[in-house]
Amino acid sequence: MIEIDALTKVYDQVKAVDDVSMHIPAGSVFGFLGPNGAGKTTTIKVLAGLLTPTSGEVRLGGYDVVRQRSAAMAQFGAVLEGSRNVYWSLSAWQNLMYFGRLKGLRKARVRDRAEELLTDLGLWERRRDKVGGFSRGMQQKVAIAAALIADPPIVLLDEPTLGLDVEATRTVKGWIADLARDRGTTILLTTHQLDVAQELCDRVAVMRQGRLVADLPTRDLLARFRERDKYEIRVEGAPPPGFDAVTRDGVTTISVRVADPREVYDVVERLRVQGAVLESLNQVQPDLEDVFLALVNEVSHA
Ligand SMILES: Nc1ncnc2c1ncn2[C@@H]1O[C@H](COP(=O)(O)OP(=O)(O)OP(=O)(O)O)[C@@H](O)[C@H]1O
Numbered sequence: 001m002i003e004i005d006a007l008t009k010v011y012d013q014v015k016a017v018d019d020v021s022m023h024i025p026a027g028s029v030f031g032f033l034g035p036n037g038a039g040k041t042t043t044i045k046v047l048a049g050l051l052t053p054t055s056g057e058v059r060l061g062g063y064d065v066v067r068q069r070s071a072a073m074a075q076f077g078a079v080l081e082g083s084r085n086v087y088w089s090l091s092a093w094q095n096l097m098y099f100g101r102l103k104g105l106r107k108a109r110v111r112d113r114a115e116e117l118l119t120d121l122g123l124w125e126r127r128r129d130k131v132g133g134f135s136r137g138m139q140q141k142v143a144i145a146a147a148l149i150a151d152p153p154i155v156l157l158d159e160p161t162l163g164l165d166v167e168a169t170r171t172v173k174g175w176i177a178d179l180a181r182d183r184g185t186t187i188l189l190t191t192h193q194l195d196v197a198q199e200l201c202d203r204v205a206v207m208r209q210g211r212l213v214a215d216l217p218t219r220d221l222l223a224r225f226r227e228r229d230k231y232e233i234r235v236e237g238a239p240p241p242g243f244d245a246v247t248r249d250g251v252t253t254i255s256v257r258v259a260d261p262r263e264v265y266d267v268v269e270r271l272r273v274q275g276a277v278l279e280s281l282n283q284v285q286p287d288l289e290d291v292f293l294a295l296v297n298e299v300s301h302a
Contacts (some may be wrong), residue, residue: 002058002154002186002220003024003042004023004058006056007043009046010054014019016018016210017043019056019211019212028186028203029176030087030186030187030205030244031042031204033191034296038208041149042052042132043207047076047188053115059072061219073154077156081158086142086143087131088130089281092118092128095131097110102112103149103279117145121168121171122141123145144175147178154186154187155176155179157187157188158190160189175201176200195266195289201298202215202217204221206296220239222288229258229261231257231264231281232255232256233256233267233271233281234280235251235254236250236277237252239252242270254271268281
């Protein structure tokens with residue numbers, strides 16, 4: 001469980017985080033989104049004990065990150081953006097041994113878990129090589145493995161899949177979902193890859209200029225922006241006259257905007273009369289990217 005209450009962080013003149021509160025229960029994957037400079041990394045750094053809050057409280061697994069620092073720090077594993085999360089002069093294996101022992105695990109347990117993680121990420125053959133000589137994506141894999149080595153109850157992930165290849169991305173996404181579901185791990189995930197967030201997150205918060213502009217279950221957030229009046233109808237062949245349509249590869253997509261969903265029946269009837277062969281009919285659903293842009297622009301125009 002992560003509890004953030006009225007968190008504010010000011011750097012010199014910049015209010016990077018401005019009165020932010022979020023409660024993230026165990027077993028959930030929480031997406032923390034926002035444009036560049038919104039204050040996400042600053043928030044995560046406060047959670048990770050790397051920055052002291054200007055005001056407000058943050059508790060990890062019930063422990064205050066300032067007043068009960070060591071107990072709070074023992075609660076999480078983190079992959080932080082742009083910083084060196086692992087030691088470049090050590091091999092992948094040595095890094096995992098080091099972080100596993102640092103977290104107080106027994107040697108045999110660290111070995112088993114390290115083998116499992118490195119194998120799943122396709123790094124087993126390279127385990128004895130120094131991390132400094134790895135590609136950026138391989139270093140990221142070692143950082144993720146190090147964050148997960150001790151199976152912490154809370155995992156903080158800042159852009160975990162950035163720079164990973166297709167297979168590793170799938171593996172890491174699978175781990176995130178499994179950790180939350182099977183082990184009850186609390187996962188805080190920041191990413192600009194909104195498809196990843198949409199796929200994984202139960203709940204999403206959007207930050208802009210240091211403040212939260214949304215904090216809702218992903219499904220509710222998407223529903224809030226659903227345009228009930230927009231439909232897409234696909235028909236075979238050339239576009240029928242009188243419709244706003246685009247034809248590609250022999251299939252015509254007709255976009256329809258209606259005042260009342262029942263008007264769709266009239267549109268379909270007009271198409272039937274014209275002899276059009278219907279392929280599909282869908283209400284247009286926004287994805288997280290549409291919602292994100294709407295939210296961020298809503299606020300910037302305010
Ligand atoms: N060490 C610092 N000193 C002064 N200002 C800082 C410092 N770190 C961040 N900031 C400022 O705080 C604000 C929030 O930055 P932060 O890195 O938390 O954003 P972010 O949401 O993580 O952005 P990105 O998506 O680009 O990583 C920005 O205006 C940034 O310029």
